[in-house]
Amino acid sequence: MTRILFAVVTIVFLVSCNNINFEKEPSSKYVLVIHGGAGTILKKNMTPEKELEYRAKLEEALLTGGDILSNGGTSLDAVTQTIIVLENSPLFNAGKGAVFTEEGVNEMDASIMDGFTGSAGAVAGVRTIKNPILAARAVMEKSKHVLLTGKGADEFAGKQGLEIVDSNYFYTPNRWNSYEKAKAKRALENEKHGTVGAVALDIYGNLAAGTSTGGMTYKMKGRVGDSPIIGAGTYADNNTCAVSATGHGEYFIRNVVAYDIAALMKYTRVSIKEAANYVILDKLKKIDGSGGIIAVDSTGRFTMTFNTPGMYRGVITSDGLMEVKIFSE
Amino acid sequence: MTRILFAVVTIVFLVSCNNINFEKEPSSKYVLVIHGGAGTILKKNMTPEKELEYRAKLEEALLTGGDILSNGGTSLDAVTQTIIVLENSPLFNAGKGAVFTEEGVNEMDASIMDGFTGSAGAVAGVRTIKNPILAARAVMEKSKHVLLTGKGADEFAGKQGLEIVDSNYFYTPNRWNSYEKAKAKRALENEKHGTVGAVALDIYGNLAAGTSTGGMTYKMKGRVGDSPIIGAGTYADNNTCAVSATGHGEYFIRNVVAYDIAALMKYTRVSIKEAANYVILDKLKKIDGSGGIIAVDSTGRFTMTFNTPGMYRGVITSDGLMEVKIFSE
Numbered sequence: 001m002t003r004i005l006f007a008v009v010t011i012v013f014l015v016s017c018n019n020i021n022f023e024k025e026p027s028s029k030y031v032l033v034i035h036g037g038a039g040t041i042l043k044k045n046m047t048p049e050k051e052l053e054y055r056a057k058l059e060e061a062l063l064t065g066g067d068i069l070s071n072g073g074t075s076l077d078a079v080t081q082t083i084i085v086l087e088n089s090p091l092f093n094a095g096k097g098a099v100f101t102e103e104g105v106n107e108m109d110a111s112i113m114d115g116f117t118g119s120a121g122a123v124a125g126v127r128t129i130k131n132p133i134l135a136a137r138a139v140m141e142k143s144k145h146v147l148l149t150g151k152g153a154d155e156f157a158g159k160q161g162l163e164i165v166d167s168n169y170f171y172t173p174n175r176w177n178s179y180e181k182a183k184a185k186r187a188l189e190n191e192k193h194g195t196v197g198a199v200a201l202d203i204y205g206n207l208a209a210g211t212s213t214g215g216m217t218y219k220m221k222g223r224v225g226d227s228p229i230i231g232a233g234t235y236a237d238n239n240t241c242a243v244s245a246t247g248h249g250e251y252f253i254r255n256v257v258a259y260d261i262a263a264l265m266k267y268t269r270v271s272i273k274e275a276a277n278y279v280i281l282d283k284l285k286k287i288d289g290s291g292g293i294i295a296v297d298s299t300g301r302f303t304m305t306f307n308t309p310g311m312y313r314g315v316i317t318s319d320g321l322m323e324v325k326i327f328s329e
Numbered sequence: 330m331t332r333i334l335f336a337v338v339t340i341v342f343l344v345s346c347n348n349i350n351f352e353k354e355p356s357s358k359y360v361l362v363i364h365g366g367a368g369t370i371l372k373k374n375m376t377p378e379k380e381l382e383y384r385a386k387l388e389e390a391l392l393t394g395g396d397i398l399s400n401g402g403t404s405l406d407a408v409t410q411t412i413i414v415l416e417n418s419p420l421f422n423a424g425k426g427a428v429f430t431e432e433g434v435n436e437m438d439a440s441i442m443d444g445f446t447g448s449a450g451a452v453a454g455v456r457t458i459k460n461p462i463l464a465a466r467a468v469m470e471k472s473k474h475v476l477l478t479g480k481g482a483d484e485f486a487g488k489q490g491l492e493i494v495d496s497n498y499f500y501t502p503n504r505w506n507s508y509e510k511a512k513a514k515r516a517l518e519n520e521k522h523g524t525v526g527a528v529a530l531d532i533y534g535n536l537a538a539g540t541s542t543g544g545m546t547y548k549m550k551g552r553v554g555d556s557p558i559i560g561a562g563t564y565a566d567n568n569t570c571a572v573s574a575t576g577h578g579e580y581f582i583r584n585v586v587a588y589d590i591a592a593l594m595k596y597t598r599v600s601i602k603e604a605a606n607y608v609i610l611d612k613l614k615k616i617d618g619s620g621g622i623i624a625v626d627s628t629g630r631f632t633m634t635f636n637t638p639g640m641y642r643g644v645i646t647s648d649g650l651m652e653v654k655i656f657s658e
Contacts, residue, residue, distance in 0.1 A: 037602040081612075090498060102354060109397055112550075113583075118584075118616075119583065120583050122640070124453075124553075125476060125478050125479060125481075133505070143549065144517060145548070145549060145552045145579060146578075146579045146582045146583060147552070147553045147554075147582065148482075148549065148552055148553070149453060149478045149479060149551045149553050150454060150456050150478060150479040150480075150551050151479075151550065151551060152454075152550030152551020152552065154549050155550065155551075156549065156551070188473060204525060216469035219474070220472065220477065220481055220485065221480065221481030221484065222477045222478045222479050222480060222481020222482050222485070223474045223476070223477055223478075223481065224477070224478050225474040225476075226451075229476075229558060229560075230558075230561070230582050230583060230585070231558075231560045231582070231585035232559070232560060233587065235585070249475075250473070250474060250475045253448075253475045253476065253559050253560070254442075254447055254449050254475060254559060255450065256559070256564070256585060256588040258379075258559035259560065259585040259588060259589070259592075260588070260592065261598060263589065263592035264596065267593065267597050268596050268597075287447075295433050319434075327654070
């Protein structure tokens with residue numbers, strides 16, 4: 001009798017631990033989805049050369065993360081290294097290609113979340129860290145905090161041995177031109193949201209999500225969007241999904257976009273696609289909240305959903321799918 | 330036939346607009362709930378004089394907001410003015426009574442959200458604004474942004490004509506002693522979370538929520554907790570509820586606490602009390618996420634839920650209820 005009771009208790013315990021994967025055999029299934037920003041990205045405004053450049057960089061990012069996942073690396077590592085490729089490119093509004101604030105400086109935000117442990121890290125308003133996503137990860141792994149802002153975050157990254165660069169590193173002629181234009185109009189440049197992000201499922205069944213951005217051109221000093229906000233720009237939970245967002249950050253914060261998709265899956269049992277469609281194409285669209293998300297669930301289903309004319313995006317999976325897209329279909 | 334169709338369409342439209350209260354007659358029903366922080370607040374550690382001081386200040390805050398609501402003021406105004414009373418008192422960890430960071434300075438966070446329009450404002454890491462809740466409100470009403478951090482937020486508040494004070498204003502002997510103790514131990518002071526907050530339902534049926542804090546004693550420079558994060562520390566939506574949280578901020582951010590309560594109500598149709606119990610007493614308690622929340626829904630039902638030994642809290646309603654409590658029952 002005691003034995004039967006013990007067996008029942010053990011089974012109940014194991015079932016209730018289904019999100020803790022210690023008893024799961026690694027599968028060979030993995031998925032990596034990335035974005036490089038959503039907005040008014042139209043074929044007619046793109047030269048063939050520019051389009052090739054974007055496609056090549058998105059592919060490089062996918063292959064970097066895909067390699068990590070296919071070699072048994074974690075979703076956290078895949079997300080981190082994939083985002084570093086995009087941060088190091090001047091094409092995207094993150095790291096090297098970050099846009100300029102009202103003051104003509106770069107203030108960057110990034111965050112990362114581990115769907116297995118529920119831990120998270122983020123930095124906001126950093127000015128000297130070459131790869132803000134690494135700083136977000138250091139906050140998660142090396143501090144007791146989730147969100148560090150401003151100089152405190154820059155100093156923390158330095159102490160953790162992360163690469164600190166001169167502010168000149170972030171100068172790119174393209175972004176400076178956008179800044180000059182915005183300054184002349186004295187208005188935010190709202191048309192394109194070049195935030196980058198990645199979400200991944202690894203062969204251990206663990207999810208992770210990360211996002212990195214330079215924010216909006218001509219944004220006010222100290223303005224922070226949704227990218228470093230857990231629940232708004234980034235969210236991951238093995239029980240539901242991993243999400244990274246890009247768009248008009250204020251709308252994404254107020255609508256708690258990333259977590260709302262997870263909450264819909266958890267509480268109403270809809271699929272990841274249905275949840276994303278409702279939040280991005282219905283809720284946000286109705287209130288002119290432009291942007292999109294990428295998301296992957298714990299079974300490997302994924303979605304790239306946006307309400308703008310285009311979103312730089314791509315996916316690579318263990319099934320051999322590898323796809324890069326820019327415009328809406 | 331056309332007339333009937335028109336009538337049906339009109340009714341459907343009005344029903345679907347039930348959260349937009351333009352056709353609602355003002356009722357006389359209002360509710361204001363406040364908190365002054367949760368934590369290891371035990372009767373045995375409290376002198377009768379100290380307890381009286383806390384009770385008197387919480388009552389003053391309730392009466393301030395209650396007066397506004399009973400005179401037809403908005404939930405936003407009630408929340409703002411109630412929080413100002415608590416910020417101006419050295420008893421609570423917000424405004425005047427803010428705790429000190431690792432560096433021995435004060436860095437404060439605050440946020441506010443309007444359940445009618447869904448708009449929100451927040452400041453993080455501000456050092457010179459006498460009433461951070463007013464700065465959060467100014468961000469909501471006078472900027473295109475939701476979250477401003479650091480010097481940018483301080484400067485914005487100054488430009489908006491808000492009262493700027495010398496950093497000495499925030500010096501209180503009690504908080505400095507806590508800082509000295511934490512410094513000697515080189516550890517965060519985690520035992521008590523003195524954040525303040527208020528949620529209100531006004532006679533127009535509109536909800537609002539606000540939160541203000543000095544964070545954690547000996548926190549790292551730039552550390553930001555859940556208080557200025559919409560969805561984590563503060564959330565309001567006329568369709569569900571208004572929530573203000575206090576607790577170990579990192580856990581509240583990762584669990585998107587304030588919005589999770591609203592999401593549970595919206596997606597699973599549980600009551601405000603059931604939603605709060607699940608999030609605070611079950612989910613957070615299991616992972617040692619200490620703290621609590623106050624919340625009110627659009628029908629006036631409210632809850633003050635915490636998993637700590639005590640929470641400074643109180644409620645005032647149009648039904649004549651007025652109650653201040655400190656310890657758990």
